[in-house]
Amino acid sequence: MKVKEVSQLTGVSVRTLHHYDDIGLLTPDRTTQAGYRLYSDDNLATLQQILFFRELGFSLKKIKELLTSPAFSRQEAFEMQRKMLLEKRKQLDSMINTIEKTIQHGRGELVMTNEEKFKGFDFGENPYEQEARERWGDNAVDESNKKAIQFGPELGEEMNRIYFSLAGVRHMEPSSDEAQARIGEWFTFLNKMGSYSLEAFAGLGEMYVADERFTKNIDQFGEGLALFMRDAMAVYVKKGK
Amino acid sequence: MKVKEVSQLTGVSVRTLHHYDDIGLLTPDRTTQAGYRLYSDDNLATLQQILFFRELGFSLKKIKELLTSPAFSRQEAFEMQRKMLLEKRKQLDSMINTIEKTIQHGRGELVMTNEEKFKGFDFGENPYEQEARERWGDNAVDESNKKAIQFGPELGEEMNRIYFSLAGVRHMEPSSDEAQARIGEWFTFLNKMGSYSLEAFAGLGEMYVADERFTKNIDQFGEGLALFMRDAMAVYVKKGK
DNA sequence: GTTGACTCTCACGTAACGTCATACTTTATA
DNA sequence: TATAAAGTATGACGTTACGTGAGAGTCAAC
Numbered sequence: 177m178k179v180k181e182v183s184q185l186t187g188v189s190v191r192t193l194h195h196y197d198d199i200g201l202l203t204p205d206r207t208t209q210a211g212y213r214l215y216s217d218d219n220l221a222t223l224q225q226i227l228f229f230r231e232l233g234f235s236l237k238k239i240k241e242l243l244t245s246p247a248f249s250r251q252e253a254f255e256m257q258r259k260m261l262l263e264k265r266k267q268l269d270s271m272i273n274t275i276e277k278t279i280q281h282g283r284g285e286l287v288m289t290n291e292e293k294f295k296g297f298d299f300g301e302n303p304y305e306q307e308a309r310e311r312w313g314d315n316a317v318d319e320s321n322k323k324a325i326q327f328g329p330e331l332g333e334e335m336n337r338i339y340f341s342l343a344g345v346r347h348m349e350p351s352s353d354e355a356q357a358r359i360g361e362w363f364t365f366l367n368k369m370g371s372y373s374l375e376a377f378a379g380l381g382e383m384y385v386a387d388e389r390f391t392k393n394i395d396q397f398g399e400g401l402a403l404f405m406r407d408a409m410a411v412y413v414k415k416g417k
Numbered sequence: 418m419k420v421k422e423v424s425q426l427t428g429v430s431v432r433t434l435h436h437y438d439d440i441g442l443l444t445p446d447r448t449t450q451a452g453y454r455l456y457s458d459d460n461l462a463t464l465q466q467i468l469f470f471r472e473l474g475f476s477l478k479k480i481k482e483l484l485t486s487p488a489f490s491r492q493e494a495f496e497m498q499r500k501m502l503l504e505k506r507k508q509l510d511s512m513i514n515t516i517e518k519t520i521q522h523g524r525g526e527l528v529m530t531n532e533e534k535f536k537g538f539d540f541g542e543n544p545y546e547q548e549a550r551e552r553w554g555d556n557a558v559d560e561s562n563k564k565a566i567q568f569g570p571e572l573g574e575e576m577n578r579i580y581f582s583l584a585g586v587r588h589m590e591p592s593s594d595e596a597q598a599r600i601g602e603w604f605t606f607l608n609k610m611g612s613y614s615l616e617a618f619a620g621l622g623e624m625y626v627a628d629e630r631f632t633k634n635i636d637q638f639g640e641g642l643a644l645f646m647r648d649a650m651a652v653y654v655k656k657g658k
Numbered sequence: 659g660t661t662g663a664c665t666c667t668c669a670c671g672t673a674a675c676g677t678c679a680t681a682c683t684t685t686a687t688a
Numbered sequence: 689t690a691t692a693a694a695g696t697a698t699g700a701c702g703t704t705a706c707g708t709g710a711g712a713g714t715c716a717a718c
Contacts, residue, residue: 180664185532190665195706210714211666228516236705254520261513265506272502275469279495291426421695431696436675451683452697477674 177215186223201240202226225250228257232264270295382406418456427464442481443467466491469498473505511536623647 179190196202197213202222204213215223222243229239242248274295277288385391385406420431437443438454443463445454456464463484470480483489515536518529626632626647 178665189706191706191708194666199705208665208714212714213665224519228512231512251520254516258513258516258520261509261516265509265513268502268506268509271469271472272499272506275495275499275502278465279492279499419696430675432675432677435697440674449683453683454696 177220179213179215182215182220182223186220186227188223188227196223196226196236199236199240201236201243221250225253228253228261232257232260418461420454420456423456423461423464427461427468429464429468437464437467437477440477440481442477442484462491466494469494469502473498473501 177185179193182188182193183190193202193213197204202219204219205216206214208214225243226236226239229242230236234242242253274292277292385403418426420434423429423434424431434443434454438445443460445460446457447455449455466484467477467480470483471477475483483494515533518533626644
């Protein structure tokens with residue numbers, strides 16, 4: 177693939193590709209005798225990595241260090257990026273929460289401290305960098321520090337967010353589009369909370385295996401997934417009791 | 418408030434505040450006779466605006482144009498920023514989806530086109546700018562173009578995301594922390610889907626008004642909210658049938 | 659065989675600060 | 689009350705991650 181194709185596919189500018197080549201961050205595998213850059217599939221995979229890290233606020237220099245580290249593993253990188261993206265999503269939620277409150281505050285319906293007005297903005301020194309450095313930094317790695325995994329999302333904040341959202345439109349017609357859109361959010365949220373009983377959940381797991389249609393559907397995503405899910409769900413329910 | 422206080426509260430550097438003063442983006446209301454900058458609450462509110470727009474990718478120049486526009490309204494700005502943040506959240510979801518797929522692809526369990534590998538990255542020319550320009554641009558405003566509001570989230574993508582997530586750990590112990598965390602996601606998702614019947618939803622709305630404990634709790638967020646919600650929920654259910 | 663789309667390499671420009679250096683103010687402490 | 693420590697101000701140059709032409713070569717098509 178030549179520069180423009182890559183550019184169109186990925187959304188980065190041609191100049192950016194040149195730049196990444198200049199600084200040695202992404203050098204295309206091959207070039208024509210005329211000097212045209214030719215990007216391989218592997219190059220594209222690397223570019224994807226670069227864009228993920230860039231989105232997470234890493235400098236190009238840091239990205240280069242990471243990618244060229246001997247300890248670097250693409251798979252692990254993806255797992256880490258997944259976590260970071262989820263983390264960023266939480267931050268975004270916090271910002272959205274803040275703005276909902278602020279809207280009400282502007283209407284004089286809510287008192288807000290200055291601190292509250294800036295919640296969600298303090299990105300404080302890329303917490304990600306630390307983790308990345310630990311993982312692939314020069315000084316080897318301490319493999320043994322597995323962190324406890326959080327169990328389930330923090331629903332409280334989301335609930336507050338929706339309440340504020342609703343409060344903001346409570347003087348409008350309940351049947352208006354805006355109001356209905358927000359009450360719809362509330363509906364889906366409620367469903368998230370707890371109406372699905374644990375027993376029903378376990379029963380569903382059984383069905384995944386018993387009913388062939390389910391099995392086929394689910395196993396599209398990976399062989400044996402349905403079976404795995406049934407077992408995992410059974411454990412989940414047992415724990416929940 | 419002096420520079421450092423503002424800096425600590427908001428997370429922006431002192432230098433940045435100096436810079437914003439230099440370019441006339443945020444000039445503190447008062448200064449001491451020694452030349453120290455003193456920021457008022459109003460200044461802080463403006464700073465909040467600036468940070469929101471900055472997070473959304475606007476240049477400082479554009480932000481200045483917006484803030485100084487005669488047509489600018491802080492309330493409207495917040496409403497718009499809310500929409501934009503929600504939009505950005507959707508993009509993030511898309512990226513997370515992409516990375517889940519990519520992880521599986523790396524294990525050779527899934528075929529992916531190059532296009533799929535870059536889904537979620539193409540931010541394409543700040544779609545927000547257009548809207549902001551329409552709203553507060555130099556050439557007045559066309560007030561009449563209200564857009565239809567989307568009704569409810571796209572659950573399909575989220576479902577796929579979770580499937581992929583699960584598939585990624587299906588060779589682990591079903592009782593492992595990692596597996597359980599992901600099956601927990603599945604549980605909450607299922608609840609989101611449809612287990613909460615529309616009838617129950619409407620009944621809940623009635624309770625908001627009938628049961629004083631509910632009413633009190635909800636009206637914390639704004640007087641009359643409980644009543645409003647009941648009505649809005651009733652409409653929602655009627656529409657859903 | 660020439661036109662238009664694409665590519666290359668300089669090279670300078672820009673946005674949004676970071677990073678000293680130097681000097682003045684204010685606050686805390688002995 | 690003196691004096692250090694912490695905070696602030698103004699230059700001024702540095703830096704990152706590209707943008708934006710300029711001028712020239714390359715390639716596919718009509």
